[in-house]
Amino acid sequence: MARKRGRGMAACWYGIARTATIDRAAAWAEIDDGGSAKIVTGVTEIGEGILTVLAQIAAHEIGVKPEHVVIGDNDTARAPEAAHAGASRQTYMIGNVVALASREARKRLVGVMAEMWDVAAETIRTGNGEIWAENTNHRITMGEAVACAKNRGVVPVGSATFGTDTTGIQDGKGGDGSGRPWQAYVFGCQVAEVEVDTVTGEVQVLAVWAAHDVGRAVNPQGVEGQIEGGIVQAIGQGLMEDYQLKDGHTSTSGFAKYILPTSLDVPRVNSIIIEDPDPIGPLGVKGIGEPAMVPTIPAVMNAIYDAVGVRVFDLPATPEKILLAMREKARREAAMAMQAAE
Amino acid sequence: MVDIRLNATINGRKVSRDAKPHLRLLDFLRDDLNLTGNKEGCGAGECGTCSVFVDGMLVKSCLMPVAKAQGATVDTIESLAKSGELSVLQKAFHKAGASQCGYCIPGMVMAATAALRANPFADREEIKERLGGNICRCTGYQKIFDAVELARDVQNGRLPATALLETDTADGDVIGKSVRRIDAPSKVSGRLKYAGDMIMPGMLHVQVLRSPHAHARIVSIDTSAALAMEGVESVITSADVPGKDGFGVFVHDQPVMAHDKVRYVGEAVAAVAAEDALTAKRAVAAIKVVYEQLTPVFDPDVAMREGAAVVHDYAPDNITKHIPIRVGDVEAGFAESDLVIEENYSTQAIEHAYLEPEAGLAYVDHDDVVTVVSPSQNITHHRHMLARIIAKPISKVRFVMSPVGGGFGGKEDMIYQGMLALLAMKTMRPVRLVYTREESIISTAKRHPSRTNLRMGVMHDGRIKALAMRMVCDGGAYGLSTEGVMRKAAILAAGPYSIPNVRIDTYGIYTNNTPSGAFRSFGALQTQFATESHLDIIAERLGLDPFEIRRINAMRDGATTHTKQTLGSVSLMRALEAAEQASGWEAGAPAVRGETRGDLGHDDVRPSVTLGTRFAAGDTQEAAE
Ligand code: FES
Ligand code: FES
Numbered sequence: 001m002a003r004k005r006g007r008g009m010a011a012c013w014y015g016i017a018r019t020a021t022i023d024r025a026a027a028w029a030e031i032d033d034g035g036s037a038k039i040v041t042g043v044t045e046i047g048e049g050i051l052t053v054l055a056q057i058a059a060h061e062i063g064v065k066p067e068h069v070v071i072g073d074n075d076t077a078r079a080p081e082a083a084h085a086g087a088s089r090q091t092y093m094i095g096n097v098v099a100l101a102s103r104e105a106r107k108r109l110v111g112v113m114a115e116m117w118d119v120a121a122e123t124i125r126t127g128n129g130e131i132w133a134e135n136t137n138h139r140i141t142m143g144e145a146v147a148c149a150k151n152r153g154v155v156p157v158g159s160a161t162f163g164t165d166t167t168g169i170q171d172g173k174g175g176d177g178s179g180r181p182w183q184a185y186v187f188g189c190q191v192a193e194v195e196v197d198t199v200t201g202e203v204q205v206l207a208v209w210a211a212h213d214v215g216r217a218v219n220p221q222g223v224e225g226q227i228e229g230g231i232v233q234a235i236g237q238g239l240m241e242d243y244q245l246k247d248g249h250t251s252t253s254g255f256a257k258y259i260l261p262t263s264l265d266v267p268r269v270n271s272i273i274i275e276d277p278d279p280i281g282p283l284g285v286k287g288i289g290e291p292a293m294v295p296t297i298p299a300v301m302n303a304i305y306d307a308v309g310v311r312v313f314d315l316p317a318t319p320e321k322i323l324l325a326m327r328e329k330a331r332r333e334a335a336m337a338m339q340a341a342e
Numbered sequence: 343m344v345d346i347r348l349n350a351t352i353n354g355r356k357v358s359r360d361a362k363p364h365l366r367l368l369d370f371l372r373d374d375l376n377l378t379g380n381k382e383g384c385g386a387g388e389c390g391t392c393s394v395f396v397d398g399m400l401v402k403s404c405l406m407p408v409a410k411a412q413g414a415t416v417d418t419i420e421s422l423a424k425s426g427e428l429s430v431l432q433k434a435f436h437k438a439g440a441s442q443c444g445y446c447i448p449g450m451v452m453a454a455t456a457a458l459r460a461n462p463f464a465d466r467e468e469i470k471e472r473l474g475g476n477i478c479r480c481t482g483y484q485k486i487f488d489a490v491e492l493a494r495d496v497q498n499g500r501l502p503a504t505a506l507l508e509t510d511t512a513d514g515d516v517i518g519k520s521v522r523r524i525d526a527p528s529k530v531s532g533r534l535k536y537a538g539d540m541i542m543p544g545m546l547h548v549q550v551l552r553s554p555h556a557h558a559r560i561v562s563i564d565t566s567a568a569l570a571m572e573g574v575e576s577v578i579t580s581a582d583v584p585g586k587d588g589f590g591v592f593v594h595d596q597p598v599m600a601h602d603k604v605r606y607v608g609e610a611v612a613a614v615a616a617e618d619a620l621t622a623k624r625a626v627a628a629i630k631v632v633y634e635q636l637t638p639v640f641d642p643d644v645a646m647r648e649g650a651a652v653v654h655d656y657a658p659d660n661i662t663k664h665i666p667i668r669v670g671d672v673e674a675g676f677a678e679s680d681l682v683i684e685e686n687y688s689t690q691a692i693e694h695a696y697l698e699p700e701a702g703l704a705y706v707d708h709d710d711v712v713t714v715v716s717p718s719q720n721i722t723h724h725r726h727m728l729a730r731i732i733a734k735p736i737s738k739v740r741f742v743m744s745p746v747g748g749g750f751g752g753k754e755d756m757i758y759q760g761m762l763a764l765l766a767m768k769t770m771r772p773v774r775l776v777y778t779r780e781e782s783i784i785s786t787a788k789r790h791p792s793r794t795n796l797r798m799g800v801m802h803d804g805r806i807k808a809l810a811m812r813m814v815c816d817g818g819a820y821g822l823s824t825e826g827v828m829r830k831a832a833i834l835a836a837g838p839y840s841i842p843n844v845r846i847d848t849y850g851i852y853t854n855n856t857p858s859g860a861f862r863s864f865g866a867l868q869t870q871f872a873t874e875s876h877l878d879i880i881a882e883r884l885g886l887d888p889f890e891i892r893r894i895n896a897m898r899d900g901a902t903t904h905t906k907q908t909l910g911s912v913s914l915m916r917a918l919e920a921a922e923q924a925s926g927w928e929a930g931a932p933a934v935r936g937e938t939r940g941d942l943g944h945d946d947v948r949p950s951v952t953l954g955t956r957f958a959a960g961d962t963q964e965a966a967e
Pocket of ligand 1 (some may be wrong): 390
């Protein structure tokens with residue numbers, strides 16, 4: 001049998017937002033004419049889907065439809081600081097702060113309506129583009145409510161800042177590394193099923209089951225997208241990608257030599273989203289961008305071992321390395337059999 | 343060379359224009375006709391972002407000389423969404439969440455359109471083969487396949503057109519729903535403008551002179567011949583930096599352009615702004631630099647030795663950062679252990695390979711604000727650093743984040759924005775720089791290559807008593823994110839396990855290699871690769887199921903981490919259980935069970951590929967057996 005299958009697994013953990021420093025972000029929100037929402041914050045899309053996540057969060061908090069949320073361009077001269085787009089921090093830091101700013105804008109609008117309708121602010125509800133007071137006939141559109149507020153000289157705006165309760169770690173001379181590097185942690189586990197061609201050494205990753213805690217999934221499809229993309233990047237590093245240098249010069253300066261995973265290299269990814277809400281932030285969300293990538297490589301290496309009994313310690317596990325390891329293993333086993341026979 | 347007169351039908355319109363004969367069809371479409379929907383991801387026929395139809399055939403327009411399009415019918419991504427109405431396939435990409443950064447998507451949509459034209463009933467495996475020439479770095483392709491299958495079924499009437507519509511949120515509950523991405527229509531239609539697609543009136547084009555040496559002193563730079571060339575507006579070097587030169591996420595050790603010496607091959611030495619990119623390129627070639635070779639150091643372990651070449655004077659031991667973590671008494675822990683296993687692991691440098699190569703525009707606005715538009719992952723920090731470099735108050739520096747065509751950490755560094763700002767200030771004209779793929783690969787940060795020694799002591803029952811890890815990473819020529827990567831790598835190195843005795847040391851080391859920097863999973867990928875491989879080796883020795891050994895050691899609610907932080911809720915046990923159940927895992931020690939397992943080949947496993955793989959030779963051999 002030239003092709004052998006096997007399975008392996010690995011777990012992971014990861015910290016959300018900036019490491020061992022205080023992270024922070026700010027946002028402005030406005031419930032605009034016509035009942036749409038305007039959000040301005042200093043960071044944008046790097047492909048992960050954050051704009052959609054922020055639109056959903058603002059829509060949820062203010063009570064409008066996601067398609068009625070406009071997100072301002074991020075620009076250091078026009079938007080409040082939201083720091084950087086990395087560290088799996090976008091949904092956590094910016095998502096939470098957009099929720100807080102949206103709540104403040106909503107509170108302003110609700111305050112006006114409570115006064116106008118002469119009801120307690122707590123009885124006012126918003127949703128789906130409407131605002132109403134419970135157990136009354138008061139119900140108007142958000143657009144009408146904004147007009148009411150403006151007629152009373154109020155523009156329903158809000159702003160917020162969100163910071164983490166974190167510290168540096170003791171990593172100076174003689175330090176023990178102690179500290180509180182993050183306030184939100186995520187955990188995950190992946191199982192990989194592989195097929196190893198014992199003639200060519202080629203490994204195909206056929207499936208990955210990926211279970212990750214994300215706190216709360218704002219957009220499950222987006223979470224899956226992060227998991228799928230992360231796993232495939234990890235497979236690239238695990239099996240094929242290799243930036244090679246000789247005396248400081250690279251021999252892999254193009255995609256002909258620098259091999260990336262293509263549509264034929266990818267496994268079926270089965271994502272399982274776990275929600276263990278973050279107790280600190282207002283939304284319970286955490287993050288997924290980076291943790292998705294962490295367990296894949298060891299899960300695949302463990303699966304290769306399961307299939308053919310060789311383990312690759314030096315990435316990437318190219319067909320040549322697998323074949324070499326299999327040959328060595330066969331040689332070792334033959335030597336042992338000889339010894340046993342003697 | 344005389345221009346050629348090109349007559350063609352482009353997106354349904356007759357076009358008759360003069361074109362420079364050296365142009366590729368892609369340049370003609372993007373630069374001359376401003377049809378920027380199709381992208382240049384590689385310029386070498388390897389990524390598919392430039393895919394268009396020529397006489398109905400899918401063609402990589404970066405490989406086609408413009409003259410070859412004479413008389414042809416050319417359709418670009420812009421042709422698919424007639425008057426803004428997305429095609430069924432584009433709608434399916436939107437619905438399925440198939441676009442992330444979007445940079446590969448115009449080419450992918452073209453290839454998928456061709457696939458369904460060729461076979462309207464193509465199954466998933468055929469779709470994969472037909473998309474094999476198009477690279478996507480973000481999505482893992484799965485949702486792209488989903489989208490093509492969805493479009494196929496709608497086109498064939500197997501699914502109603504309503505399958506393409508927005509998820510219903512009428513119940514008001516918006517969070518937790520897979521609402522369609524709000525940025526997808528602009529990405530599937532090619533309408534979204536990335537920095538390299540943007541033009542400004544009077545814009546100059548920038549090219550960069552790069553170091554051919556890994557370690558050399560710059561004796562002199564003569565820019566006079568370049569400056570004298572017609573069409574050249576400005577040439578800058580490190581001497582043109584008005585403020586305090588230096589950037590980096592942690593240490594500001596990297597000059598905008600090499601100062602006094604070069605530290606890696608590909609480092610920027612000078613930059614030219616000219617009326618067009620070709621002139622700028624010629625001017626770059628006319629700059630004369632005299633170098634004096636210095637001894638380079640390429641191996642981080644060598645660089646740590648006494649007497650090794652020094653990359654930065656401020657760090658005579660070449661250590662960018664060392665991070666220690668200490669818990670308990672690790673030697674006592676090993677002494678107590680029933681079994682101690684030691685192994686070495688290593689990981690290689692890899693390239694982010696975002697499909698969008700670096701690009702940016704800069705200009706000085708009417709209020710003298712130096713403005714840089716680029717796909718930067720950290721506009722806030724970049725503005726602080728640039729203000730110091732150009733000696734301006736922060737209020738006179740503005741960063742605008744253009745759509746990022748993939749980042750993965752690689753666009754956190756301010757590697758080229760400084761040159762753009764300086765050239766804009768010098769010329770008082772808008773300037774634009776677009777990297778080639780080669781430039782992007784040779785000169786920008788990589789994932790830290792690592793060498794790890796890991797020792798773990800366990801009891802017969804599977805409890806881990808002690809863990810000692812030492813990881814040395816090649817940080818390359820500049821600090822960038824190395825300090826942070828070493829920190830995160832160390833904090834997370836021992837995995838989510840309660841271990842009473844821990845000693846972890848991570849070292850980021852300067853060498854004369856391409857710098858290493860931020861890369862998705864930031865050091866944790868390297869250390870946890872070692873730890874999680876190691877756990878399986880130990881589980882085999884102890885005869886334990888791999889889930890079991892992890893459960894035995896798993897952090898639980900209220901656990902104390904290796905940095906002595908007390909956690910609240912810990913979801914690890916839930917994650918283990920979920921993966922175990924979903925995969926239908928058959929319990930057993932990881933002792934090469936392989937084909938004897940009963941849990942292989944479930945429905946949620948893809949078929950193995952037998953045709954069209956890049957390792958096709960193997961299949962022929964197998965068939966011959
Ligand atoms: S294939 Fe043409 S740009 Fe990559
Ligand atoms: S979405 Fe495909 S490269 Fe980013």
